[in-house]
Amino acid sequence: MNNNQRRIAELIPHKTLYTGEKIPAIGMGTFGSDRFSAEQISQAVLGAVRFGYRLFDCASVYENEAMIGDVLLQARNEGIMREELFIQSKIWNDMHRPGDVLLSCAKTLKDLKLDYLDMLFIHWPFRNHHAPGAKVSDRDEQSHAYVHEEFMETWRQMERLQKSGLVRHIGTSNMSIAKMKLLLRDCEIRPAANEMELHPSFQQEEFFRFCVDNQIQPVGFSPIGSPSRPDRDRTDNDYVDLEDPLVVDIAKTHGVHPAIVCIKWAIQRGQIPIPFSIHEKEYKSNLLSVLSDPLSPKEMELLKSVNRNCRLIKGQVFLWDDIDDWRILWDEDGIIRSR
């Protein structure tokens, strides 16, 4: 690692979690969308950590943690300290039961070659499972609506992990305001972050505000509008952030790719974006976008109008029985559908 790259890492701004610990204001995703191999992704992680990324968003279900662990170890052997890194992972839906949460965390730690995680999320607030590469119409026989007692049983295990020191912070993902209110009512340890879909055409203003007001740091996934997402997460009416005329216009003004406008918007709004790319030019420009030429207050204001409430990661594969309206998963009317 050369001095220039160390300087880039040092220049990246940080946010402060409610625990007082710092987290980089931008990270890198590691989900290959069923398109990129673990080898390709881990090589990108190696290039990214050498370039100055310090936050990596991993998950057991991405099936690449062992290879990512190898390159993170390599980076530490090259002089990057463990304390400089902020590594997140997630518990997959089939590992929610007592005992399994600990097992899953232990496997992730072993694969990533770490002795603690900076953040562990519950990936989805359901035990509903789907096999890697599942089709939209696939349903698991065991799937059912959200059960708060089940979720709290899982959360208690997360709290145990934090108390044990194996995990520094615990968090949620793919939640709703209604579910979050129940969690805040019943938890002993509050979530430090909530990983949620956030991009210009899906701003989730109310939920975003709710998180900020409750000192839960929003981490924004699919910040560019996930142009490479798997087919199961595509529908005909999906909005394309990268082709939005205003986003394209602002990109021209700044002389950057529209993806960079999405990332600048995310950082300036206050969520932590975790863009994914295996391409060196892309992941480098994504990180550098935080360092110069911010969007103007007027551009930030204008970008509010790009919102189309267009959720891309709808979660159809987690539905149950013959239900096919994915909106049920998201409690849009404020009511949690239960069994």
Ligand SMILES: NC(=O)c1ccc[n+]([C@@H]2O[C@H](COP(=O)([O-])OP(=O)(O)OC[C@H]3O[C@@H](n4cnc5c(N)ncnc54)[C@H](OP(=O)(O)O)[C@@H]3O)[C@@H](O)[C@H]2O)c1
């Ligand atoms: N918690 C959850 O349930 C959840 C769900 C989804 C994602 N995530 C996390 O969020 C991360 C990011 O989300 P995502 O992968 O869905 O979508 P994304 O980051 O919005 O989009 C990634 C794609 O954008 C393109 N791209 C990236 N940088 C670019 C640039 N500078 N210029 C042009 N194109 C660029 C790349 O496409 P090409 O490869 O075609 O160039 C890349 O594959 C994931 O990797 C994962 O870690 C979490």
